Structure formats: C-alpha cells, structure tokens
Amino acid sequence: MAGPRFFAVLWAMRQAGKRLTAQDHTWIIAASRENMLGFGTLAKKVFGTPNDRKIKSIRPLIAKINALEPEFEALSDEGIIAKTDEFRKRVADGESLDDILPEAFANCREAARRSLGLRAFDTQLMGGVFLHQGNIAEMKTGEGKTLVATFPAYLNALTGKGVHIVTVNDYLAKRDAEWMSKVYGALGMTTGVVYPQQPDEEKREAYACDVTYATNNELGFDYLRDNMKSDLKDMAQRGHYFAIVDEVDSILIDEARTPLIISGPAQDRSELYITIDKLIPELTEEHYTLDEKAKSVSFTDEGNEFLEERLHAAGILPPEQSLYDPESTTIVHHVNQGLRAHVLFTKDKDYIVRDGEVVLIDEFTGRMMAGRRLSDGLHQAIEAKEGCDIRPENVTLASVTFQNYFRLYDKLAGMTGTAATEAEEFMEIYGLGVVEVPTNKPIARIDDNDAVYRTAREKYEAIIKEIKAAHEKGQPVLVGTTSIEKSEMLSQMLTAAGIEHNVLNARQHEREAEIVADAGKLGKVTIATNMAGRGTDIKLGGNVEVKIMEAIAANPDGDHETIRAEIEAAHAADEQAVKDAGGLFVLATERHESRRIDNQLRGRSGRQGDPGRSAFFLSLEDDLMRIFGSERLEKVLSTLGMEEGEAIVHPWVNKSLERAQAKVEGRNFDIRKQLLKFDDVMNDQRKVIFKQRMEIMQAEDLSEIVQDMRHQVLDDLVDTYMPANTYADQWNTEGLYAALIEKAGLDVPVIRWAEEEGVDDGDIRERLYEASDALMAEKKEAFGEESMRTIEKQILLQTIDAKWREHILTLEHLRSVVGFRGYAQRDPLNEYKNEAFQLFESMLDALRVDVTQQLSRVRPLTEEEQQQMIQQLIAQQQGLQRARQAAAPTPQPEPVGAGEAAAEVPVPLVEGFDESDPATWGNPSRNEPCPCGSGKKFKHCHGRLA
Known part of the structure; x- marks a missing residue:
C-alpha cells in the first residue's frame, strides 16, 4: 500500500521547503488515488462490504432452519400437510410471516427432499429469505433458482392471498409449474399455470390457486382484460399481493421499454405504405442523418426536397401542397416510418420473415416474439419493405408498462444471475435492493x-x-x-x-x-x-x-x-x-x-x-x-x-469496454426513466378509471351515482346558459331548453319558469332536479327495478370504456408532439402533465353527459316493436333450420309405439294459429299461456325475445 511512503515523501518535501513541480503534482495525484484505493480495500477487509454484512446478518436464521431439520424429517407425509394447516391458522390469528419463517422453510425443504429428491443448500435458503424480504437475489447460473422460489412462495401463500411466480416464456412457466407442483402438493397447496389462449374458466382456476406460474406478458394482458370486463365473476386475477420475478433484469429492465397494448383494427392504409416503400430505396446517404448511438434517423433538407418531388410525381402529394403544410402530417409520418424500417431495422437481426409474416426478435434473448407488433405504423412499413401482407394499423384499447404493472404488487421480489450492474435502477424504479448470494461451491x-x-x-x-x-x-x-x-x-x-x-x-x-x-x-x-x-x-x-x-x-x-x-x-x-x-x-x-x-x-x-x-x-x-x-x-x-x-x-482494454458499456446502460436508463415519468401521468389516471370500474361492478345499486352525474350535468347546463351574477333578461333560456331536451331528455317549461317573478337560478336547478328524478322514476317503474339496475351498470361501464379509449388516443397524440414545446423553453413533461390533467377533467365531464343522455333515451319496446323483433328472430331461426335440413340427410319416420311413445302434438289455443305468421297469434300478454298450446307462458315460448 502506498500510504506510509506517500505521507513520508510529502513531509520530507515540506521540511526541505521544496517547491513542487508539475511532475511532482502528477505523482502526488496518482499516489493519492492509489492511497485512497488502498484505504478502501483495507476498510472492506476490516468491515466487509454492505453485501457481506447482509449475508452475515441472516446466517443465524439459516442455522435455526437447519436445527429444525430433524424435527421435520420425523413427520409423516400427512404431518407435513398438517403443519401447513397449522401455519395458516397462526397467520390468520395475527402471527407474522417472519415469526413462522424458520418452521415454514424447514417444512418446505423436507417436502422438496421427499417429492423431488432435492435437499436445498444453505445458499438456496439464503436466497429464499432475501426474496421474502422483497429483494432481488442475484444467484449464479446453476444455483437452483427454480427451487429457491418455492420457499418464499410457500411462506407468503399461507396468507391465502395467492403468489405469482413470473417467468420469461410459456415453456418455462409450464415446466416450472409442473416440476414444483410436486413440492406444493406435498405441502397441501395448489399450483396453477397461466398461458396464452387459455379457456377463461381454466384461467380463473389457475389464479385462484395458492401459487400461480405465468409469464410477465400474460399477467399484464390479464390485468388489462380484467379491467375491460363488465362482470366481477368474469375477472381472472384476484389481486396483486406478492410476485417473484425470475430473470428479473430481463423482465423489469430489458422489456420495460415496450408497453403492453391491447388494440383493435383501425383504417387500412396498405396502398400508401406500399407506394411510399418504393420511394425509400431511391434515397442516398445525403438525404438523411443516422445517429446509431440514439438509434434514430431523420431527413435532411435535401432529403425533404427530393421526397417532395418524388411524392408529387407519384401523385401522393397534391401539386399545390408541400411536405411542410399541416395537411401533409399523415404522409410525413408514413415517410418517416418507411425510412426507419429500411435504415434502423435489419432482417434476421431485429426480425425474421416466417410464413409470410414479419416476426420480431427480442434483442436480449434472441427469441421470436410471436403476436408482438411495433406501433405507429412501423410494423406495416417493415411488412411493405419485405413484401408481406400488410395488416391494418391498430388503435389502442388499453395499455400498461411493466414498470407500472409490477408496482401494483404489495410486495415484489426477483431472481437473476446478473443484477448488480443495474442495482441503481432497481432501487429507484421498484424499491428493490440487490443482494449477491454466495455460490454453493467456489467458482x-x-x-x-x-x-x-x-x-x-x-x-x-x-x-x-x-x-x-x-x-x-x-x-x-x-x-x-x-x-x-x-x-x-x-x-x-x-x-x-x-x-x-x-x-x-x-x-x-x-x-x-x-x-x-x-x-x-x-x-x-x-x-x-x-x-x-x-x-x-x-x-x-x-x-x-x-x-x-x-x-x-x-x-x-x-x-x-x-x-x-x-x-x-x-x-x-x-x-x-x-x-x-x-x-x-x-x-x-x-x-x-x-x-x-x-x-x-x-x-x-x-x-x-x-x-x-x-x-x-x-x-x-x-x-x-x-x-x-x-x-x-x-x-x-x-x-x-x-x-x-x-x-x-490487456486488462485495460476490458476496463475501457466496461466504461463504454456503462455509458450505454446509463443512457438507456435515462430513456426508460423519462418514458416512465410520462407513463406515470397516464398510470395515475388509469388507476382512477380502473378503480371506478371496479366500484361500479361491485355495487348493487348505482342509482345514487347516476343521480349525482345527472344533477352535475344539469348544474353545468344552468351555469352555461344562466351564468352567475347576471340578470334574468341576460339568460339564454331558449338555448337551455334545447340543451335539456338533447342532453337530459327533459321537455320542461324552463322559458316560462324563468319569466316568473322572484325565480333565480337556484329555483330553476331544484325544479330540474325534481323533473329529472321523476323521469328516471318512471323508467324504473316501466322496466322494473332489477332491470333498471342492470341497464344503469352496463351503460356506465360501456361509456367509461369508450371514453377511456378516446382519452388514450388523445394522450398518444399529445405525447408525440409535446416534445416540440422544448423549443419554446418549456418543460415537455410539465406541459404533458398539465394538458393531460385538463383532458382527463374534460373526459369526466363528457362521461357524465353521455351517461345522462343515454339513460334519458332508454325506454321499453312497444308492442309493435316487440312483434317486429319476434318476426325477425323467427325468420332467422327458420332460415337456419332450412339450411340445416338442406345439409343433413332426411331421417326415416319411426313408427309410433316403437321404443318410447311419440310426443303429444299440442293443440293451439287460438283458432287458425300459424307458427310462421305472428299476425295469427292474437295479442297475448307476456305472462299469459302461449297461443300454440304448449302450456308454457308466452314469454318463455313464442314470445321469447332471443
């Protein structure tokens, strides 16, 4: 170590009164660095690293688990299951999981030894403890992370809230679930696995299990699907209590840049993509600027001029229109995506063409990502480039990032062989610490x-x-x-x-x-x-x-x-x-x-x-x-x-490369952090909407919520047409009358009310409240209370979903242009937050109006409309029956008395009854016997609406 020699030389120089030269300064700086490194190394040897101290702190706990091993080895198979029931009861009675941990881990280790023939190493128990504490356990390849997950999963499943174990692909989810279900089965617990295209009933059963294995994609998509359902019993997930993420760096960092999106088809623009794609190969390097570090490409002025000429010649751009005109926005977008497809995306590196379809490749794992598509028309541009069939662009129906999905869990943990290099990001984004678990045997x-x-x-x-x-x-x-x-x-x-x-x-x-x-x-x-x-x-x-x-x-x-x-x-x-x-x-x-x-x-x-x-x-x-x-x-x-x-x-080369990689990682972290800041804005709004939907589905009676919405709409109308602090002759009562009919279905003499002596806006409000409440009471009586509750719930949910979809699209458009505010020295993030909040408020106002409007227009069908609907249904059924008869062989008549007696033919109650002609049925009420003579009520027989 340079320390003693360094200080001795400095003291000698000072005593001799020597002036320090530039060379001396260089030596002192180098020596001081070496000296500090020396002290740092000495401190680590004396006190240990923070990681060493964490490992040391839980060794007594591991010793306690090991001490319990003989006791649990003596238990029968039934005794192990009985222990699980005992632990469940103790947790339900208020005992903490930390208190039960040694016994639970000992029980789980014995179950694994009997069912798999694997006795967990002490290092695997350590990993399990760190996972239970909500950390990332960094364990090298081959250290048995699959078995490690069973310990904290078993312990936390004792709460009855369900534990999710997350894998990177469906093969591993099924393999691990099948393999480890033997351990959970020996402990008296259930295991489920979730996979794509799984039947709904089977999926609900999998989520209801004590431990559920699934991929990150399927968990995220199920969360979005659940929040698009209209009935609680159709929802698959039962909450987000504890998740253990395998290959946590791959899922929470590498894949975190791409949000999960459920989308529907939009307008087909295939011809435009194909036409533009033919122009892109004509571009030369002077027509665009490529930034490989930032993975971005943009047109130069020469490129814009060249394209404008070619687009005019191809008839895509009208002769009098420039690329810089607002009307050219769509064409410019398509041209930019075409350029990105050709310059930034390489076949057999970023994607492959398989069976005429462009399939993306995960840059981190080299796996195909079937079903995943690039957004904003970029995937269509690549399809045009490769000559594949171009699928229509999609409109986002629901989306969530992995960061925001996994932050829903009350407790999160992860396993991987490599996490230390991203420890800062894990802590800042997810609040997860990284602990390096020692290997069972030296490397x-x-x-x-x-x-x-x-x-x-x-x-x-x-x-x-x-x-x-x-x-x-x-x-x-x-x-x-x-x-x-x-x-x-x-x-x-x-x-x-x-x-x-x-x-x-x-x-x-x-x-x-x-x-x-x-x-x-x-x-x-x-x-x-x-x-x-x-x-x-x-x-x-x-x-x-x-x-x-x-x-x-x-x-x-x-x-x-x-x-x-x-x-x-x-x-x-x-x-x-x-x-x-x-x-x-x-x-x-x-x-x-x-x-x-x-x-x-x-x-x-x-x-x-x-x-x-x-x-x-x-x-x-x-x-x-x-x-x-x-x-x-x-x-x-x-x-x-x-x-x-x-x-x-040379080691210097390694250090130089590591510094380059660290720079790239730092830049990617900044990009992900910035993306997350923008997504957090939408995430706050998403939580509000999804919570509102959940409350609506859980509620038995929504009449109060609907009434509050209706009254708020009426208040807004009065405020608009009868502003505060104005005189009666300044009110726009005719406009208010028209708006009330259109938005609230109220035909009331509001013009005459306003002319009455001493009437103010407060009186008008009260009369409107009473009129609207009376209208809804009439509807409730006409439909029946139960039917009216169902109608209110469905209209509320459908309207919320429609408005949320529109809002997501608006925010996407805002996001794509808000960056330009930076040129005006305004922070794009703050601008996005402010405008997103205003748009959200506007969406809630529009939601109230739409719900009120739809409920005011809903009414029971008249007798004539019912008859028309019945005739349409009968015509459809007869058409289907004729089609079936034409397709099937004619059956031979069976003699009466052979086998069972022939069914008795019903005698019509109405003379001249013709099944195919509703006009011959008379006019029975829905609860009267059916005129066909079947003995059933009319509403359950020929009067059925469906």
Missing part, C-alpha cells in the same frame, strides 16, 4: 481478458482456430453471437472447417430444449444467439434426465431402474471426461451493449463449481467498438504496428 471458471483484433475477418479466423483447438481435445464450446445473420455466417465457416455443430437462434427455437441438453456433451459445438433468459442449465456430459427419458420412451417395457442406473453410470464417465477437457468453454464473438447480457452468457460456464473457461473476441469493426469504443484504442493498435491476425489482450 472454478477461468475468465480470459478480451482479445481485440483490427478487422472482423481476423477476429472470425481466430475464433475458428480457437474452436478447433477446443473441439480437438473434446471440450464443449458454446459460441455466443448477437444476431441470426452472424450465427449463420459462423455456422458456414465451421462447416467449411469440417467442425460438426448445432445452431440455436429464433429459426430453431422449437429444438431449443434438445440443443441446450446436448451443449455440454464431449466435443459438442453450439452456436447460440443471446443466451439470456433461456432458463435451462447446460450440464457437463449432457442432461442425464433427458437421456433417461429418451431411453425409457424407446424401451417402455424395459426395467426402468436398470435403464436409469446404466445411463447414470455412463453419464458419470462422460461428465468426468468433459471436466478433464476443461469444462464448458464459452466463446463470445462480440460484446453486447449491456454488461448483464455478457455476464449471463459467461455464467453458462462454471455452474456448481464445475471447471470452465470464457473469452470474448472483438474487433474494431464491431458495432459497440465502432459506435462507442475509444478512438485512442485504434491509434494504439496502429502505433504498435500489429501484425495480421494479432490481437491486443
């Missing part, structure tokens, strides 16, 4: 320094050489790439080199489980696009359980125990051979913008103390190096006069 993986080459060609040649060397000694290699295009190019190079290999990307996602299961076998080479969130361990020697299942499937009549023993013995030899070869070698062909994705790929090797190796091969032509890398590095490489195929390998 034996060797992490090489990055190797940087001048060109991509030199880099790939070195990669092939490295793969070949590992392959020859039997070491399995996992090669990480950033796009489908690069994975397939590397595949061709390996084929040319005669190296057998597998490729895992969005094109082969169906074979994912098979490819991953084989990736750890002796001499296997696997190329994979981003391995983030794959959720499957790569086990050395291959996956023994997969081998056993395949062998049993091939020989179902054989002795399963013998088959298992033979395969396990062979696998042990294979596993040892792979370990002797050095374990899994993870070779990355590029650095990702996010350090987490790199760490996730690296973490595939060295699970549970296995040997392994990781290395990153880079070139100055890589996107990250080209866009964000230091120019000084290129100068250094040139100055060194490096030979062809030579690489620079």
Whole structure:
C-alpha cells in the first residue's frame, strides 16, 4: 500500500521547503488515488462490504432452519400437510410471516427432499429469505433458482392471498409449474399455470390457486382484460399481493421499454405504405442523418426536397401542397416510418420473415416474439419493405408498462444471475435492493481478458482456430453471437472447417430444449444467439434426465431402474471426461451493449463449481467498438504496428469496454426513466378509471351515482346558459331548453319558469332536479327495478370504456408532439402533465353527459316493436333450420309405439294459429299461456325475445 511512503515523501518535501513541480503534482495525484484505493480495500477487509454484512446478518436464521431439520424429517407425509394447516391458522390469528419463517422453510425443504429428491443448500435458503424480504437475489447460473422460489412462495401463500411466480416464456412457466407442483402438493397447496389462449374458466382456476406460474406478458394482458370486463365473476386475477420475478433484469429492465397494448383494427392504409416503400430505396446517404448511438434517423433538407418531388410525381402529394403544410402530417409520418424500417431495422437481426409474416426478435434473448407488433405504423412499413401482407394499423384499447404493472404488487421480489450492474435502477424504479448470494461451491471458471483484433475477418479466423483447438481435445464450446445473420455466417465457416455443430437462434427455437441438453456433451459445438433468459442449465456430459427419458420412451417395457442406473453410470464417465477437457468453454464473438447480457452468457460456464473457461473476441469493426469504443484504442493498435491476425489482450482494454458499456446502460436508463415519468401521468389516471370500474361492478345499486352525474350535468347546463351574477333578461333560456331536451331528455317549461317573478337560478336547478328524478322514476317503474339496475351498470361501464379509449388516443397524440414545446423553453413533461390533467377533467365531464343522455333515451319496446323483433328472430331461426335440413340427410319416420311413445302434438289455443305468421297469434300478454298450446307462458315460448 502506498500510504506510509506517500505521507513520508510529502513531509520530507515540506521540511526541505521544496517547491513542487508539475511532475511532482502528477505523482502526488496518482499516489493519492492509489492511497485512497488502498484505504478502501483495507476498510472492506476490516468491515466487509454492505453485501457481506447482509449475508452475515441472516446466517443465524439459516442455522435455526437447519436445527429444525430433524424435527421435520420425523413427520409423516400427512404431518407435513398438517403443519401447513397449522401455519395458516397462526397467520390468520395475527402471527407474522417472519415469526413462522424458520418452521415454514424447514417444512418446505423436507417436502422438496421427499417429492423431488432435492435437499436445498444453505445458499438456496439464503436466497429464499432475501426474496421474502422483497429483494432481488442475484444467484449464479446453476444455483437452483427454480427451487429457491418455492420457499418464499410457500411462506407468503399461507396468507391465502395467492403468489405469482413470473417467468420469461410459456415453456418455462409450464415446466416450472409442473416440476414444483410436486413440492406444493406435498405441502397441501395448489399450483396453477397461466398461458396464452387459455379457456377463461381454466384461467380463473389457475389464479385462484395458492401459487400461480405465468409469464410477465400474460399477467399484464390479464390485468388489462380484467379491467375491460363488465362482470366481477368474469375477472381472472384476484389481486396483486406478492410476485417473484425470475430473470428479473430481463423482465423489469430489458422489456420495460415496450408497453403492453391491447388494440383493435383501425383504417387500412396498405396502398400508401406500399407506394411510399418504393420511394425509400431511391434515397442516398445525403438525404438523411443516422445517429446509431440514439438509434434514430431523420431527413435532411435535401432529403425533404427530393421526397417532395418524388411524392408529387407519384401523385401522393397534391401539386399545390408541400411536405411542410399541416395537411401533409399523415404522409410525413408514413415517410418517416418507411425510412426507419429500411435504415434502423435489419432482417434476421431485429426480425425474421416466417410464413409470410414479419416476426420480431427480442434483442436480449434472441427469441421470436410471436403476436408482438411495433406501433405507429412501423410494423406495416417493415411488412411493405419485405413484401408481406400488410395488416391494418391498430388503435389502442388499453395499455400498461411493466414498470407500472409490477408496482401494483404489495410486495415484489426477483431472481437473476446478473443484477448488480443495474442495482441503481432497481432501487429507484421498484424499491428493490440487490443482494449477491454466495455460490454453493467456489467458482472454478477461468475468465480470459478480451482479445481485440483490427478487422472482423481476423477476429472470425481466430475464433475458428480457437474452436478447433477446443473441439480437438473434446471440450464443449458454446459460441455466443448477437444476431441470426452472424450465427449463420459462423455456422458456414465451421462447416467449411469440417467442425460438426448445432445452431440455436429464433429459426430453431422449437429444438431449443434438445440443443441446450446436448451443449455440454464431449466435443459438442453450439452456436447460440443471446443466451439470456433461456432458463435451462447446460450440464457437463449432457442432461442425464433427458437421456433417461429418451431411453425409457424407446424401451417402455424395459426395467426402468436398470435403464436409469446404466445411463447414470455412463453419464458419470462422460461428465468426468468433459471436466478433464476443461469444462464448458464459452466463446463470445462480440460484446453486447449491456454488461448483464455478457455476464449471463459467461455464467453458462462454471455452474456448481464445475471447471470452465470464457473469452470474448472483438474487433474494431464491431458495432459497440465502432459506435462507442475509444478512438485512442485504434491509434494504439496502429502505433504498435500489429501484425495480421494479432490481437491486443490487456486488462485495460476490458476496463475501457466496461466504461463504454456503462455509458450505454446509463443512457438507456435515462430513456426508460423519462418514458416512465410520462407513463406515470397516464398510470395515475388509469388507476382512477380502473378503480371506478371496479366500484361500479361491485355495487348493487348505482342509482345514487347516476343521480349525482345527472344533477352535475344539469348544474353545468344552468351555469352555461344562466351564468352567475347576471340578470334574468341576460339568460339564454331558449338555448337551455334545447340543451335539456338533447342532453337530459327533459321537455320542461324552463322559458316560462324563468319569466316568473322572484325565480333565480337556484329555483330553476331544484325544479330540474325534481323533473329529472321523476323521469328516471318512471323508467324504473316501466322496466322494473332489477332491470333498471342492470341497464344503469352496463351503460356506465360501456361509456367509461369508450371514453377511456378516446382519452388514450388523445394522450398518444399529445405525447408525440409535446416534445416540440422544448423549443419554446418549456418543460415537455410539465406541459404533458398539465394538458393531460385538463383532458382527463374534460373526459369526466363528457362521461357524465353521455351517461345522462343515454339513460334519458332508454325506454321499453312497444308492442309493435316487440312483434317486429319476434318476426325477425323467427325468420332467422327458420332460415337456419332450412339450411340445416338442406345439409343433413332426411331421417326415416319411426313408427309410433316403437321404443318410447311419440310426443303429444299440442293443440293451439287460438283458432287458425300459424307458427310462421305472428299476425295469427292474437295479442297475448307476456305472462299469459302461449297461443300454440304448449302450456308454457308466452314469454318463455313464442314470445321469447332471443
């Protein structure tokens, strides 16, 4: 440490009265930095890091759980379930979950040991404790996070409020639910799984379970769907108590930039997209400016002029109209989206074309995102570019971001192998702390320094050489790439080199489980696009359980125990051979913008103390190096006069790259934070609307709410046409009369009332209240009280939904233009907040008017209208019956007396009754016997309305 020497030299200089030179200053600054680092290191050794202190603080709790193990081992299977019932009762009686934690964890560990043959390690118990406390448990790949989640899930499910375990894809949700349901079943708890296109009844049952597994997408969509339902019994989710998010960084950070949207079709503009798409390839680089760092592109003045000429020539833009005219807004929008589709989105990197459909690819996991579409016409622009069928644009019906959805939960926790780099964002956005849980066994993986080459060609040649060397000694290699295009190019190079290999990307996602299961076998080479969130361990020697299942499937009549023993013995030899070869070698062909994705790929090797190796091969032509890398590095490489195929390998290079990645991560965080600030405005309003809907669905009688709305509308009308502090001769009573008829259905002599002596606006209000209340009382009597309640509820819900949809669209338009307020030195966020609040108030005013208007116009059908409706229904039924008879073979008549007696033919009560002619039915009331002679009431027979 530089400390003592540093202070001694400074003291000697001061004593000698020496003046410090520039060189001395440089040395002092460098030494002081080293000195501070030295003190920091010493402090960490003495006091430990904050993370170390957290781990140390719960070790006594883990010891307490371990001490209970013999007691729970002695319990019978029924005794374990009985313990669960006991815990439930204690929680219901007011005991806290923290008090029950040691016993609950001990019970859960024993249930897992019996049902799965897995005894949780102490580190897994630690992870479970941190999850229960509402933290993110950072646990390396292979540490058993799936089992860890069962401990806090079991403990918190004792409250009876339900626990959600969130996964990144449907395969993992179903796999984990099926696997861990054995543990929950042994504990006397129920397990459900939610997946897309699930029947409603089954989905409600899944959410009613103690523990429910689901993807983040399905949870968010179900939340939106529930808040579009009109009956409580149709809602699936029962609340948001506690969620454990697996691969939490992927879900809460990587996917947080894209909101979940439920949409409906809008106007079809396919021809416009196709026409504009033909013009985009004519553009040259001088026509637009590309910012790769910000991932944005915009037209230059030359580009606008060129486009204007071409649009005029194509007949898209009228001759007298300019691109700068307000009428050209739609065309400009489409042209901008066409440019983005061609310049910013690359086939086989950002999307693939499959069965004539453009399918997006998740940049972090390399998975296809079926059903997900880009908004604002961008997806249609890409479809035009690729010559696919163009689906109509959509209008947003409901939307929510993952940030705001997961902040609905009373308690949130997460698991991942990489979260520390985003700890600040997790704390600021979600209030989640990050705790690094130690590995069960020390990590034996060797992490090489990055190797940087001048060109991509030199880099790939070195990669092939490295793969070949590992392959020859039997070491399995996992090669990480950033796009489908690069994975397939590397595949061709390996084929040319005669190296057998597998490729895992969005094109082969169906074979994912098979490819991953084989990736750890002796001499296997696997190329994979981003391995983030794959959720499957790569086990050395291959996956023994997969081998056993395949062998049993091939020989179902054989002795399963013998088959298992033979395969396990062979696998042990294979596993040892792979370990002797050095374990899994993870070779990355590029650095990702996010350090987490790199760490996730690296973490595939060295699970549970296995040997392994990781290395990153880079070139100055890589996107990250080209866009964000230091120019000084290129100068250094040139100055060194490096030979062809030579690489620079030094820890300084790693540090330089990490700084570049940290800058990108910081910028992305700022973008997400800014997006969230805007979405928070809508989220506050969304909560109000959804809460209002819930209260309406829960209420038995809405007459008071409807009356308040009606009176408020009347107040607003009086305030508009009879302003306060004005004389009677200044009132617009004729306008008020017309407005009352239109908006409240009230035909009252308001003009005559206003001419009466001594009448003021307060008297007019009271008379209007009475008249409107009397009108609604008449309607209630005509419909019946129960029917009127149903009508009020349905009109309220339908109107709220319609107004909310319009409001979302208005806010989207406001959001797209509010940024221009910055040019006037006004904060766009504050402008958006103010205008969004005013728009929300206007929406509530319009809601009251619409509800009042609709309820004033609703009335029972007249007898004539009922007859017309009945005739229409009968005609429809007869048409369907004729169609069925024409399609079906003519049945042979069965003789009377064979089997059961023939049904008795009813005798009509009205002479000349003709079933197909309602005019011959007479005019029975709804509760009289039906004139057909069936014995049923008319309303239940031929008088049915549906």
